[in-house]
Amino acid sequence: LTGYVGFANLPNQWHRKSVRKGFSFNVMVVGESGLGKSTLVNTLFNTSLYPPKERKQPSLDFSPKTVGIQSISADIEENGVRLRLTVVDTPGFGDFVNNDDSWRPIIENIEQRFDTYLDAENKVNRMNIIDNRIHACVYFIEPTGHALKPLDVEVMRRLHTKVNLIPVIAKSDTLTDDEISAFKHRILADIQFHNIQIFEGPRYEMDDEETIAENNEIMSKVPFAVVGSNTEVQTPEGRKVRGRRYPWGVIEVDNEEHCDFAKLRQMLIRTHMEELKEHTNNFLYENYRSDKLTSMGV
Numbered sequence: 001l002t003g004y005v006g007f008a009n010l011p012n013q014w015h016r017k018s019v020r021k022g023f024s025f026n027v028m029v030v031g032e033s034g035l036g037k038s039t040l041v042n043t044l045f046n047t048s049l050y051p052p053k054e055r056k057q058p059s060l061d062f063s064p065k066t067v068g069i070q071s072i073s074a075d076i077e078e079n080g081v082r083l084r085l086t087v088v089d090t091p092g093f094g095d096f097v098n099n100d101d102s103w104r105p106i107i108e109n110i111e112q113r114f115d116t117y118l119d120a121e122n123k124v125n126r127m128n129i130i131d132n133r134i135h136a137c138v139y140f141i142e143p144t145g146h147a148l149k150p151l152d153v154e155v156m157r158r159l160h161t162k163v164n165l166i167p168v169i170a171k172s173d174t175l176t177d178d179e180i181s182a183f184k185h186r187i188l189a190d191i192q193f194h195n196i197q198i199f200e201g202p203r204y205e206m207d208d209e210e211t212i213a214e215n216n217e218i219m220s221k222v223p224f225a226v227v228g229s230n231t232e233v234q235t236p237e238g239r240k241v242r243g244r245r246y247p248w249g250v251i252e253v254d255n256e257e258h259c260d261f262a263k264l265r266q267m268l269i270r271t272h273m274e275e276l277k278e279h280t281n282n283f284l285y286e287n288y289r290s291d292k293l294t295s296m297g298v
């Protein structure tokens, strides 16, 4: 169920490169305050990164309000492959009456990372550049069940040219299955209507049919309906799981029948990591770079 991450199974050529250098993967979480971003980051780091026996004790399900942009990294190694996973947690925007600029520090942080990479590329010694660029941006949508809010549209439109946007429905345990399904359709329609580009995964693949089927299955869950929790609860059958308890039962974080958390994690850390990194480098960063050079008159 939890256990290893699975990145050692990445395609061969990439695998060999990674074995030599080690590699980094950087995920950012963005969204309004109180939607469970910090909780989900903890949920991600508490489970899949280590074999279960080394797992941290469940902490209290309490997270202080995030101030400033914070990153958490873990070096993980699997079958001789080293990976540095970093998750960048951002303070929620939307706390103020006037939210016009509340997202600005987030955009600046993303651009600074591009600038740092650009500087490194321009140095004489371009070997072993540390890649601190954001490869995936998980965008939290409030589980209203209605539609995207104007603030979401505005922020996503500012983000989508700079990062691979991965929308998620926050705290999806507060919606019924039918509500989630309807809300997913509505979100996708809104995203399309506002010309927001979200990460779509590879368009064609050289992979075998099984891999393609698995990838399509994952992408069909977008926007992922997620639930975060750092507490263990007991199911009616007596199993100990990470989840949230309700009078009518327990929502299990790691159970794919209950929410899409496992699918999101699988997509980020296993099936789509390479694609996310390549799209960041070949398209998002490249556009940023050429715009920058043009504006400098180079």
Ligand code: GDP
Binding pocket: 032, 033, 034, 035, 036, 037, 038, 039, 040, 061, 062, 063, 064, 065, 066, 092, 170, 171, 172, 173, 174, 226, 227, 228, 229, 244
């Ligand atoms: P952030 O401001 O987006 O970082 O949100 P936090 O992670 O600090 O969580 C805010 C509150 O929501 C806390 O009381 C969490 O326990 C709670 N919370 C977090 N994730 C979930 C979830 O998936 N479902 C529910 N029902 N509550 C959650």
Ligand code: MG
Binding pocket: 037, 038, 039, 063, 064, 065, 066, 089, 090, 091, 092
């Ligand atoms: Mg937070």
